[in-house]
Amino acid sequence: MKGNEAIAEAAIRAGADAYFGYPITPQSEVIEYLMAEKPHERTGMVVLQAESEVAAINMVYGAAACGKRAMTSSSSPGISLKQEGISYIAGAELPCLILNVVRGGPGLGTIQPSQSDYFQATKGGGHGDYRLIVLAPASVQEMYDFVKLSFDLAFKYRNPVMILSDGVIGQMMEKVEIGEQYPRLTNEQIDELYPWATTGKKPGKDRRIITSLELDPGRQEQHNLKLQAKYKKMQEEEVRYEALNCEDAEYLLVAFGSSARICQKAMDLGRAKGLKIGLLRPITLFPFPSKILHELATKVKGMLTVEMNAGQMVEDVRLAVCGKVKVEHYGRFGGMIPSPAEVLHALETKIIGG
Amino acid sequence: MEQNFDLPEIHTPENLVYTKTKVLTDNVMHYCPGCGHGTVHRLIAEVIDEMGIQDQVIGVAPVGCSVLAYNYFDIDMQEAAHGRAPALATGIKRVFPEKFVFTYQGDGDLAAIGTAETIHACNRGENITIIFINNGIYGMTGGQMAPTTLPGMPTSTSPYGRDVKMMGNPLKITELVAMLPGTYFVTRQAVHTPALVRKTKKAIRMAFENQKLNRGVSFVEIVSNCNSGWKLTPVQAIKWLEENMLPFYPLGDLKVNGEMVSK
Numbered sequence: 001m002k003g004n005e006a007i008a009e010a011a012i013r014a015g016a017d018a019y020f021g022y023p024i025t026p027q028s029e030v031i032e033y034l035m036a037e038k039p040h041e042r043t044g045m046v047v048l049q050a051e052s053e054v055a056a057i058n059m060v061y062g063a064a065a066c067g068k069r070a071m072t073s074s075s076s077p078g079i080s081l082k083q084e085g086i087s088y089i090a091g092a093e094l095p096c097l098i099l100n101v102v103r104g105g106p107g108l109g110t111i112q113p114s115q116s117d118y119f120q121a122t123k124g125g126g127h128g129d130y131r132l133i134v135l136a137p138a139s140v141q142e143m144y145d146f147v148k149l150s151f152d153l154a155f156k157y158r159n160p161v162m163i164l165s166d167g168v169i170g171q172m173m174e175k176v177e178i179g180e181q182y183p184r185l186t187n188e189q190i191d192e193l194y195p196w197a198t199t200g201k202k203p204g205k206d207r208r209i210i211t212s213l214e215l216d217p218g219r220q221e222q223h224n225l226k227l228q229a230k231y232k233k234m235q236e237e238e239v240r241y242e243a244l245n246c247e248d249a250e251y252l253l254v255a256f257g258s259s260a261r262i263c264q265k266a267m268d269l270g271r272a273k274g275l276k277i278g279l280l281r282p283i284t285l286f287p288f289p290s291k292i293l294h295e296l297a298t299k300v301k302g303m304l305t306v307e308m309n310a311g312q313m314v315e316d317v318r319l320a321v322c323g324k325v326k327v328e329h330y331g332r333f334g335g336m337i338p339s340p341a342e343v344l345h346a347l348e349t350k351i352i353g354g
Numbered sequence: 355m356e357q358n359f360d361l362p363e364i365h366t367p368e369n370l371v372y373t374k375t376k377v378l379t380d381n382v383m384h385y386c387p388g389c390g391h392g393t394v395h396r397l398i399a400e401v402i403d404e405m406g407i408q409d410q411v412i413g414v415a416p417v418g419c420s421v422l423a424y425n426y427f428d429i430d431m432q433e434a435a436h437g438r439a440p441a442l443a444t445g446i447k448r449v450f451p452e453k454f455v456f457t458y459q460g461d462g463d464l465a466a467i468g469t470a471e472t473i474h475a476c477n478r479g480e481n482i483t484i485i486f487i488n489n490g491i492y493g494m495t496g497g498q499m500a501p502t503t504l505p506g507m508p509t510s511t512s513p514y515g516r517d518v519k520m521m522g523n524p525l526k527i528t529e530l531v532a533m534l535p536g537t538y539f540v541t542r543q544a545v546h547t548p549a550l551v552r553k554t555k556k557a558i559r560m561a562f563e564n565q566k567l568n569r570g571v572s573f574v575e576i577v578s579n580c581n582s583g584w585k586l587t588p589v590q591a592i593k594w595l596e597e598n599m600l601p602f603y604p605l606g607d608l609k610v611n612g613e614m615v616s617k
Contacts, residue, residue, distance in 0.1 A: 018449050046448045050441070051474035058438040058471070062445025065432045066412070070445065088435050187450075198430035198446075200409045200453055209424045211415075211433035 003143040003170045004029035007073065007099055007163070010147035012039045015182040016097075017068035018046040020059035022078060025111040026167040027101035030073045043184055053078040057085030057098075064094040065210040067190035067197025069151050073099035075167075076117050077108060079125075086160060087126030090227075091212025093196075095154030097147065098132070099163045101170035104335040112335025113167030115257060118312035121164045122286045129224055131231045133161040133238060134285040136256040140174035142283075148182070153238065157230055158196070164285060166308065168258035168337065231287075240283035241292060245271070249278025251351055252296055253343070254317050255306040256282050263306050265340035270347065277347065285313070290320035297321035302351035306343050307331045326351065377403045381425045388588025390578030391419060393545040394487060395426050397555045398456070401562055402429065411454045412446050414439040416468075418460035419493040437468025440475035443482045454565050456483040462492045465501040465527040472527065479536030479570035483561040486528070486573065489580040490599060497583035501525040504602055509583070524602070528575040532608040538570040540609040544577045544600070546592045557607075569612060577603050 001009070008030045011019060019039075021031045031049060039045035046063075050056035056072045063070035074082060079100045089096060100121065104114035121134045133153050135146045143165060150161040191199055201207045214220040242260075245267060246252065255263040260281040270277040280296065282289045297303070302325055305314040314329035321327055330346035332338045338346075374380075377399035385391045402411055408429055415423040417436035424431035434442045439457035447455045464472050464486050475482065491509055492498040499509040499516060502524050506515040516524075532540040539561060543554040554576060561572035577599050579591040586594055607615045 018445065020445065048444070048448060050444075051470055054438070055441040055444075055471050055474065058435065058441030059445035059448070061434070061438075062414070062432060062442035063449045064445075065442075066446055066449050068449045070449070084435055085438070092433070198412050198432055199450070200412060201428065201430050202409060207428055208430045209433070210431070211424065213421065213433055 001140060001176050002029055002173050003137075003140045003165060004101065005033045006140045006144040006176050007147060008033035008037070009178065010144040011071060012037060012043055012045055013179055013181050014148040014151055015043065015069060015184040016045055016071055016151065017184055018048075018060070018063045018070040020048050020050050020056040020063070020070070020072050022050050022053045022056050022074065024075045024078045026103060026113070026170050027073050027075045027099065030099065043181070045184065053081035054085065057082040057089070060096050061085055061089050061092070061094060064089065064096040065092065065198050067194035067199060069184070071097035071099070073101070075101045075103045076105050076114070079117065079120070083126035086132070087128050087130065088212050089160050090130035090132070091128060092210050093158040094160070094210065095151070095158050096160050097150045097154060097163065098160055099165065102164065102166040104333060110335040111167070113258065113337060114308050114333060114335060115166055115259060116309040116312070116333055117164065118285065118307065118309060121162050122288070122316070130227060131234070131286050133157070133159060133234060133287070134164050135161065136164050136283060136285050137169055138257055138260045138281060140169065140172065140176050143169060144176050144178070148179070157234060159230065164257070166258055235287040238284055239287045239289050239291070241289040242281040242283060243292065244279040244281070246278035246280060246296060248276055249299070250276040250301050251278070251347060252300045252303045253277060253279045253306055253347065254282070254293070254303055254313070255279070256285060256313065259306045259308055259338070262338055262340055263343055266343035266347070269340055269344050275352065282313070288316045288320070290316070293317055293320035294322065297324040300325060302326040302328070304347045304351050305329045306338065306346070308337065309333050326354070328354070375399045375403050377408055377428050379426055379428045383426055384422060385419065386582045388579065388581045388591060389419075390489070390545045390576065391487065393551060394485065394554070394576055394578070395423065397545070397551070397558050398458070398485065399427060400555065401559045404559070405562060407454050407562070410452070411456070412450065414442045414446070414455070414457040416457070416459040416463040418463050420458055420460060420487065421494065423458050437463050437466070438471055439463065440468065440471040440480070440482070440484065444475055444478070444480050447480055447482050451481070454483070454562060456485060456562070458485045459487070460493070461486070461488045461490065461500045461502040465525050469527070473531065473534070476531040476571045476573065477534045477536045481565055481568045482571060483565060484571060484573045485558070486575045487578050488575055488603065489578045489583070491580045491583040493580045493583045501527070504598055507598070526603070528573065528608060531571070531573055532614065536570045537573055537609055538567070538612050539564050539572040541573070541607045542575040542577060542603060542605050544595070544605055546579060546595060577605070
């Protein structure tokens with residue numbers, strides 16, 4: 001199954017209530033799969049092709065504000081269009097899932113894979129001080145698994161969650177273990193679980209307002225402080241990463257998503273030559289696994305981040321190690337994908353011999 | 355606090371001919387004196403009250419003068435980004451098809467930045483109610499030119515009057531959405547006389563009742579005045595509205611029960 005199809009099947013099985021999207025390469029299989037599967041018959045899930053990415057993310061806002069599990073998917077240029085809505089969703093503290101199957105940019109760029117939306121995904125993306133929880137899958141199985149995880153995290157924190165994938169993971173086919181069918185929540189369960197959701201004012205109860213507007217600067221500051229406290233809690237509780245061969249590593253590769261798959265092969269090639277290489281793969285890009293990188297900085301002789309961009313995550317790695325060890329970046333971009341041999345060569349020249 | 359002005363008690367049953375509908379909150383409205391927003395808010399609230407659907411309504415507020423509309427209605431509401439209210443309403447209605455969903459939007463929100471969302475929600479035939487306040491100007495931001503500003507009409511961004519050769523023509527979006535197969539009821543009303551207020555209330559009632567039929571969008575335009583933006587007193591503004599706005603935006607039904615009304 002393709003990565004994009006795994007997302008779609010996982011959405012139905014996670015008990016998602018609604019998907020709103022707009023076609024864009026390389027992720028159109030998500031809505032195509034959903035439409036073909038008739039989820040309105042399988043679970044009652046709504047699937048709607050919107051007139052634009054802007055409309056799609058705002059449909060997500062409307063459904064999410066009703067306490068429903070709503071999601072959208074797109075690729076880089078479309079995600080740029082969604083940023084207005086994402087900022088409002090973050091400001092109004094609504095839970096939802098946004099999938100970005102990243103392609104090369106800037107502008108219309110290319111339809112080939114890239115990781116050049118790292119900054120946009122992890123530093124906010126739209127206007128205002130906000131963060132998304134960002135999950136970076138490195139396999140089709142993780143595309144599947146992260147859908148339910150994303151909804152769970154989104155509702156735990158009342159915050160949008162982004163799955164930051166790329167054209168490689170979205171398009172490639174792998175075996176996937178399909179999980180159980182979770183039921184969609186009933187309207188009664190939503191009323192019980194989500195006291196903030198607009199479901200129609202109950203007699204004798206206060207009305208519910210979903211808004212990101214607070215004109216009074218003192219109250220807006222309090223709202224921002226509440227958001228910041230939430231992001232801090234995420235940093236304390238939700239960091240996820242995978243550490244491979246880090247125990248005896250002298251040199252560390254740091255990579256996420258499909259780059260981590262390539263780095264795994266590069267690490268094997270290096271180990272076969274006797275080089276003690278480890279791999280740290282951040283799974284959450286926000287919250288970023290800074291602590292483990294800070295610890296590893298005292299154990300290794302150098303780190304190389306490998307990204308399909310001009311050097312974005314490398315800034316977070318440098319912040320985490322705080323000058324304790326040399327950190328370099330190797331990247332291909334514009335839709336080009338590095339080979340394992342290329343990565344090993346970069347490690348040998350930039351870190352080991354450098 | 356109890357205040358004693360030594361006035362006779364006038365709140366007696368025989369004097370009580372008019373009260374605030376319970377679907378409006380006690381919050382003091384921020385609208386300028388003479389503005390039509392307050393009247394339309396009240397009509398919507400009365401319709402919700404009379405239909406007994408306060409617990410089944412979800413409203414969507416826009417960006418513009420009525421950005422704080424959710425402070426005044428005692429119902430569940432969502433605040434949309436500028437122009438996106440019909441997309442929010444689509445999302446709400448699709449997951450809650452049994453609820454009553456309405457948007458409340460001004461001309462800049464609905465007919466400029468939100469044109470795509472308006473037209474496509476109408477064309478899809480979303481089973482929602484759209485209340486559209488057209489005063490021909492951007493009120494909240496201080497009187498700039500709107501998509502519905504009349505030819506020759508001065509605003510702060512068309513200080514010598516709207517030059518249609520340079521700035522384009524006013525958009526008759528209500529006529530436009532009436533042409534779409536997804537609209538079921540399209541009408542243009544006004545609220546500057548008591549008779550028109552009563553007619554507008556009937557139109558709003560029909561626009562909400564139609565949601566029970568699941569036949570598509572019910573779209574109610576209300577031509578209103580903006581005394582502050584037009585730089586006129588309320589009385590002058592009503593005269594100006596009648597002499598200038600209504601000839602360009604004639605009142606009446608454009609589409610009823612899915613059929614165009616022939617003029």
